[in-house]
Amino acid sequence: MPRAATTSDTFNAIAEPQRREILELLKDGERPVLDLAKELGIPQPSASKHLRVLREVQLVRVREVGKQRLYGLDARGLRPIHEWVGGFAEFWNESFDRLNNYVQELKSEAQKENADDN
Structure with missing residues (x-):
């Protein structure tokens, strides 16, 4: 094309x-x-x-x-560019949400290990 x-x-x-x-x-x-x-x-x-x-x-x-x-x-x-880039906002928000959940899981596991060690 x-x-x-x-x-x-x-x-x-x-x-x-x-x-x-x-x-x-x-x-x-x-x-x-x-x-x-x-x-x-x-x-x-x-x-x-x-x-x-x-x-x-x-x-x-x-x-x-x-x-x-x-x-x-x-x-x-710039509207067409703004609209195109804006289409990726959901992708990034979901990616950051997944990352946040993963970090929270790691923190929770670390807290459990610290509690078990005490």
Whole structure:
């Protein structure tokens, strides 16, 4: 099965580490592309390409203020990822419950052994 185009699939878009870094930076508020590029240590054209991909999957919005374009996080685009990851919550909760039961059994056995030794 062919992979979805990076520009149409949120999962593929955030698979790139620098795009995830951009999202992290935008959590604190809007920023111009030059600030993002400087923070990431990449050329401005590279930052612009990453922002274009993030805009296309609706993770980033752009607002023009005079001649400047400010990029901001649009976290609504993360919904598919949140829903997918959330599907594993039950798995982890059950795993932790089993682990907790096992630890409690070990504690109980240790207490019995200590009582027998006394």
